[in-house]
Amino acid sequence: MTLKKSETKPSSSTTVAKFDDGSIQINFTIPYNVVEEKRREAIKEIGETLEVAGFRKGKAPLDKVEAAVNESSVLEKTLSKILPPLLGETIQKHNLKLAIYPKFTLIKANKEEDWQIRADTCEIPEVKLGDYKQSLSLRQKQSLATLARGKKDQIWTPGSKKEDKPLSKEEKEQIAIKTLLETTNLTIPKILIEEEVNGRLSRLLEKIEKLGLSLDAYLASTGKKAEDLRSDYEKQAKEAIALELTLNKVAEEENVKVEEKEINEIIKVSSADRQLAEEIGEPQKRKVVESVLKRRKALDILTSLA
Numbered sequence: 001m002t003l004k005k006s007e008t009k010p011s012s013s014t015t016v017a018k019f020d021d022g023s024i025q026i027n028f029t030i031p032y033n034v035v036e037e038k039r040r041e042a043i044k045e046i047g048e049t050l051e052v053a054g055f056r057k058g059k060a061p062l063d064k065v066e067a068a069v070n071e072s073s074v075l076e077k078t079l080s081k082i083l084p085p086l087l088g089e090t091i092q093k094h095n096l097k098l099a100i101y102p103k104f105t106l107i108k109a110n111k112e113e114d115w116q117i118r119a120d121t122c123e124i125p126e127v128k129l130g131d132y133k134q135s136l137s138l139r140q141k142q143s144l145a146t147l148a149r150g151k152k153d154q155i156w157t158p159g160s161k162k163e164d165k166p167l168s169k170e171e172k173e174q175i176a177i178k179t180l181l182e183t184t185n186l187t188i189p190k191i192l193i194e195e196e197v198n199g200r201l202s203r204l205l206e207k208i209e210k211l212g213l214s215l216d217a218y219l220a221s222t223g224k225k226a227e228d229l230r231s232d233y234e235k236q237a238k239e240a241i242a243l244e245l246t247l248n249k250v251a252e253e254e255n256v257k258v259e260e261k262e263i264n265e266i267i268k269v270s271s272a273d274r275q276l277a278e279e280i281g282e283p284q285k286r287k288v289v290e291s292v293l294k295r296r297k298a299l300d301i302l303t304s305l306a
Helices: 032-047 062-068 071-094 132-153 169-182 190-210 215-222 226-253 260-272 274-281 283-305
Strands: 002-009 012-018 023-030 103-108 115-122
Touching (some): 071 103, 190 215
Antiparallel strands (some): 012 023
């Protein structure tokens, strides 16, 4: 673990700790006078759209606004004014390449004392590719040799088929993926796996609710415990993240390109779903589509070698 301390502002200090698996912990210490200043700004902004009895909309005094709103809303608004600038400065100063947006935890928030906030995140894992082309070539030669021995030892009988069934594209893809991951050196931060697992569990719960089932009923139908489900998802998440990052690296190594017309074709296909088409049409979502297509092309390259 490495530890660095810096002043992101004359009044606020930041400590950055990096761990061996790529996880990062950022600790912010924010002077109470800064917190109070941002708190007043937050209350003022909330008051601009708040209706308080006895006052016109947006015209109530700050003390009346503060008394009328939930403290959690004020806290959330206050932190939204403090954390993004500090985080941005920290990322720039330490040249961090974050894989996910940090999870913030309020460690200390006593009145008249400096606040302490922790941010847990991770950097994009480094992918070290092995000689996947040689490994795929060797595996292909071994398969051909095995096939040849099988043909030599085979005794033909009337009615039996002479030809051997070639591998399907799906089978070749699985061979390519297995070989690629076996020859790649990659450490995935625990927090990144947890993020993926939580996302998958959230989507599962949505599906279960739409079916009118409870989680307990679903688990009973599958014969699994909650711990088993999470364990399965952790394994799936780790494999999915490893494959995505590794294919991204292969696409980079192979200088894979995606043309605008290819992205437009995906958007055209999705046009039946208006909401989906609009989302994919956004600049950031187009980047996502481009990345998916690059990974697809990278996998096709690997499959051709299997």
